[in-house]
Amino acid sequence: MDMLAGKVKLTQQSVNSAMNPTDALARPIRLEARDVTVHYGAKQALFGISIDIPDRAVTSFIGPSGCGKSTFLRCINRMNDTIEGARVGGSIKLDGEDIYDPSLDVVELRARIGMVFQKPNPFPKSIYENVAYGPRIHGLARSKSDLDEIVVSSLRKAGLFEEVKDRLSEPGTGLSGGQQQRLCIARAIAVGPEVILMDEPCSALDPIATAIIEELIDELRENYTIVIVTHSMQQAARVSQKTAFFHLGKLIEEGVTEDIFTNPVHKQTQDYIMGRIG
Amino acid sequence: MATTSASTSPQTAPERTRLIRAGLRRRHRSETIFRGLGMAAIVLALGFVVLLFVDVIRKGVPAFVQSNLHLEVFFDPAVIKVDPAPQTGDFASPAEFQAASLAWQRDVALLNWNRIIEASLRAKLPANTQIDTRELLTIPETNARHQVRELFVANPALLGQTVPVDVLASANAANWIKGNIDRSLGDAQQQMSPAARAVIDAFETSGTVSNGFAWSLFTNADSRAAPAAAGLLGAFIGSLYMMLIVIVLAVPIGVAAAIYLEEFAPKSRLTDFIEVNINNLAAVPSIVFGLLGAAAFINYLHLPISAPLVGGLVLTLMTLPTIIIATRGALLGVSPALRQAALGMGASKTQMVFHHVLPVTLPSILTATILGVAHALGETAPLLLIGMKAFVAQVPVTPLDQATALPVQIYLWQGNENRNFFEPRTAAAIMVLLGVMILLNGTAIFLRSRLEKRV
Structure with a gap:
């Protein structure tokens, strides 16, 4: 555990050194959500969520179970479309373009x-095929060597290449949990997305694998806009620059991570951070 | 009161232990009884399977042996008085040659080939044997003359030559040789005359007749005139055509229907209604499908009666619900995580299904398909209604020719009045059918385990 603690501390330092916390809000806005509501059948799950997600920073959604943070995350790439009876209201704009516009192709959005x-x-499938799948269906690689390059660089960016370079043809399901999650990150990166959504990416992992993924998230921040849902307040504090607190389907408070954790405005936020609800 | 303060129940600790022990005995007893019942059920079921196999094999094995007569056939020019076979070069057009060739073959067929057979049999008789022609000709099967004629048609140069030919012994002769006939019965109760029986015994000692593996069972079509020559090839080819039609039609249609219903169709009253009906169709008695086939394919579409094409279509209709239900079940079992992973990558729904969901479910779909096809292979009732119980003495060349099927052949042979002979043959046909079934099921298991290992 000592090693882990050291790693976490290191991560925190690197966050602090890399970006002045208040910078997060000064960054251009990538995603703009206004009055987003979600109904599952007759039950309303989200009530008028409005939030701006800054470019190339990590934004975390925290809150107790069932607060709607994952539901909101799934609105951003329209994964709620796949759920029977889900209805989404309001607007979410990616670079000023409404992602719920009927003329927008959801396949392109998810790329x-x-x-x-x-x-x-x-x-x-094999490790190679896992990463190659996205570029292949989206037609991003012109040749086999292009594809090889994308696979290798994606695995590198996900910090997995050194561990798997000799067994790219072995099944991805044979890796450890943490490695599998990094493979999933590599798979997402391979398509060259602008935004990466992470839905509690470490909740099924042990502390060491978690620390590795957190470090990775911190590195990815330089090139990608990242939105992460997490149960762990410590994780939100460690990796994100902006934090939004959800409770019972409402966005209670959002702001610079440091402010939320040190100086919350709302009592509910305070109670949650102090461990009184959740 | 330290002991009671720790517990909430009114009993003391030793009392509780005693109560639990008393209950334990009862619980163990009921478990023992249940286990015993389970074992008994398995033993009973296995016992019946063993009984079935032992009975069928015991009855059927003799039919895999045939008695062959080894003859030296002399193609006697004195008997085969026919013009030389027409040659292609002598005619102006192929049609004329065809006509002349058919005329020549008819002339050949009109010859008394039994005289050739008789002569070759007489050549093998021990010296000073008296037997008349009629009696002598009860020894070879009646198809021997066709066999010899076909040899000549295929090669007219045989005229005047003597060649060794193996012909089948007749059913009665074969049964006499195999010892299936009680030799102590009087002449009045014997199928064959005393002279013929004596000749058979003499042939046996001289080696003119011997038993061998019954290839004729696999190379001949059904026959009533020559029961010893009756074989399964016609029925087998009929079944094969039907299986091919089922595989070609039922598998793609069934799998496509299941994929559409499970993955793409909007959930509505209509799809619910369709689903209920598919489940009901799977429970419809198979003979009803036969009735439907007779009405739709034969009466309305005017497809030929007794054809494997119609049989295959009927069996396709019968197998479809099974394949659809099994495929839907397999698709339903795919974890949502895999679907989300694919969709999250920006795969379209079709790509999700064909790249990820279908490969994972392939082993189950394949197994269900093979079992469905095996079920169709063993189906008899609907085939009876579309005329596939007709006696067909030819091997079907196309799926439009008249044919029968393996299970129907079993039904036909079992119903034949010549039971003395047909019982082993029926059992042998059952053995062949069971063999094909076991092969199909084995393939299903093999493919399943292999594909699952690959994933």
């Missing part, structure tokens, strides 16, 4: 907004 899920879910 621009990648997603990493709670439980590592590599395809039951």
Whole structure:
């Protein structure tokens, strides 16, 4: 655990040194959500969420279970479309373009907004095929060597290449949980998305694998806009520059991560951070 | 009161232990009884399977042996008085040659080939044997003359030559040789005359007749005039055509329907209604499908009666619900995580299904398909209604020719009045059918385990 603590500390330092916390709000806005509501059948799950997601920074959504943070995340790449009876209202704009516009192709949207899920879910194919799948279906590689390059660089960016370079043809499902999750991140990166959504990416992982992924998220921030849903307030504090607190389907408070954790405005936020609700 | 303060129940600790022990005995007893019942059920079921196999094999094995007569056939020019076979070069057009060739073949067929057979049999008789022609000709099967004629038609140069030919012994002769006939019965109760029986015994000692593996069972079509020559090839080819039609039609249609219903169709009253009906169709008695086939394919579409094409279509209709239900079940079992992973990558729904969901479910779909096809292979009732129980003495060349099927052949042979002979043949046909079934099921298991290992 000592090693882990050291790693976490290191991560925190690097966050602090890399970006002045207040910078997050000064960055250009990548995603702009206004009055987003979600109904599952008759039940309303989200009530008028409005938030701006800054470019090339990590934004975390925190809150107790069932607060709607994952639901909101899934609105951003329209994964809620796949749920029977889900209705989404309001607007979400990516670079000023409404992603719920009927003329927008959801396939294109998901190529621009990648997603990493709670439980590592590599395809039951080889490691290579897992990463190559996205570029292949989107027609991003012109030749086999192009594809090889994309696969290798994606695995490198996900910090997995050194561990798997000798067994690219082995099934991705044979990796450890943490490796699988990094494979899923590599798979998402391979398409060259602008935004990466992460739905509690470490909740199924042990502390060491978690620390590795957190470090990776911090590195990816330089090139990608990242939105992460997390149960762990410590994780939100460690990796994100902006934090939004959800409770019972409402966005209670949002702001610079440091402010939220040190100086919350709302009592509910304070209670949650102090461990009184959740 | 330290002991009671720790517990909430009114009993003391030793009392509780005693109660639990008393209950334990009862619980163990009921478990023993249940296990015993389970074992008994398995033993009973296995017992019946063993009984079935032992009975079928015991009855059927003799049919895999045929008695062959080894003859030296002399193509006697004195008997085969026919013009030389027409040659292609002598005619102006192929049509004329065809006509002349058919005329020549008819002339050949009109010859008394039994005289050739008789002569070659007499050549093998021990010296000073008296037997008349009629009695002598009960020894070879009646198809021997066709066999010899076909040899000559295929090669007219045989005229005047003597060649060794193996012909089948007749059913009665074969049964006499195999010892299936009680030799102590009087002449009045015997199928064959005393002279013929004596000749058979003499042939046996001289080696003119011997038993061998019954290839004729696999190379001949059904026959009533020559029961010893009756074989399964016609029925087998009929079944093969039907299986091919089922595989070609039922598998793609069934799998496509299941994929559409499970993955693409909007959930509505209509799809619910369709689903209920598919489940009901799977429970419809198969003979009803036969009735439907007779009405739709034969009466309305005017497809030929007794054809494997119609049989295959009927079996396709029968197998479809099974394949659809099994495929839907397999698709339903795919984890949502895999679907989300694919969709999250920006795969379209079709890509999700064909790149990820279908490969994972392939082993189950394949197994269900093979089992469905095996079920169709064993189906008899609907085939009876579309005329496939006709006696067909030819091997079908196309799926439009008249044919029968393996299970129907079993039904036909079992119903034949010549039971003395047909019982082993029926059992042998059952063995062949069971063999094909076991092969199909084995393939299903093999493919399943292999594909699952690959994933």
